[in-house]
Amino acid sequence: MPKSYADLLKEARSQVREVSPAEADAVRERGEAVLVDVRETSEWEQGHVPGALHLSKSYIEQDIEAAIADRARPIVLYCAGGVRSLFAAQTLSEMGYTDVASMAGGFQRWKTQGLPWTVPPVLSAEQKQRYSRHLLIPEVGIEGQAKLLDSKVLFIGAGGLGAPAMLYLAAAGVGTIGVVDFDVVDLSNLQRQVIHTNDRIGDKKVDSARRTIQALNPDIKVVGHEEMLVADNVERIIAGYDVIVDGTDTFETRYLLNDAAVVAGIPVVHASVFRFEGQLTVFKPFDGPCYRCLYPTPPPPELAPGCSVAGVLGVVPGIMGLLQANEAIKLLLQIGDSLAGRLLLFDALDATFSELKLRRDPACPVCSEGAIEARRIGRPLAVATMGADAPFVLGGPGIGTAS
């Protein structure tokens, strides 16, 4: 005998446990159940319960197993008024989910009772298409993509490491990309600095990088800092950035950047390359060592030549630069395990990666507890400088010129 809507509804009510919005909120707060919003995307975008999953009723059979693998996990479904969630709960019960409730009165009653709700970030139709492969990954999704679009990453140098890292972060939708470089594009750069092109030889690297990035992704704002990073400007230049990607070629700049970034609390994704080999780590202030913990003093010039002296296989900064981009994205999205406290070594000839453990130096003049206290009272600790007092005086150019 055919059933009417009223029959189906009555049947669903008799089979599915209903909870009030207040009860749902209590179990949500305590992390005892996962709330699932089964409304359509257009309704979800108008506002939803904070922390809820969105699995539209139209696709819930298809999507639930990937979203919630544990069939014993307590679930509270909600829709706008409490009807669709009843029917969706029946479906989940049929699929073997054993603890499924429906929120009576739905999101409307939730809101009228003054319970918390939030409006999700909204991407344009074009952005949804552009970033669709990100949106499909649960760890990124719309919220993560919105976070990337709202993020600011500063690149020290648009050279071998910066070029590939910048391209991929622009493609990924990192909304603001700052570029510190005062150099111009040289023919010898093009073997590895893939953001520049042959017809831009002689152009400023900052302008060349901007043109490539904007041709790739017009969402991105490029901020050019066409100056050499020095003690007088470092604090101003790095202010406001979420992550710094260090792709410099000199120790002066690496130490200068380290000291300022620790004080500003900005993580630095660090890499360096030499011929067929590369090193990579993340210096996350006070959550792992800083550059001075790793190398308290610079080596003499003959022990640490730059790429312009020693040479480098073009793909090595490409690989290391993309690993930097990967670390930057993880830091921005707060996912995964960062390389803070670990130094990753890459050997292109052996095709091997190896890892060394790094520690914070309890006597570090920049990031130790003593150093923090000394800054607080206005008497910062002395650091090994690169000037006349240093064991080895490094002359030579600043960012980008040694390429």
Place this chain on the structure above:
Amino acid sequence: MSVVRIPPVLRSSVGGAKQVVMTGATVGELLAGLVAAHPGLRDQLFTPDGELNRFVNVYLDGQDVRYLGGTATAVQPRDELVILPAMAGGA
């Protein structure tokens, strides 16, 4: 017998080898043996007073020897020592 991995900048001092095999009971003995066999490394690894230079890090099986027992750290056969000076290249 322990493997000592030689960083690219120091390879010219050991005839181009990526690694050399040394015998020693401590990190210091391995490094002393290395310097004895390849005297060109001495000034690059050690200060005139015989201390390890601060721009050179030494790792025993992935751990910085500064946080183990320094050059006195005991070495087991088949341990791997990595010598790692700072690198600046980025452009």
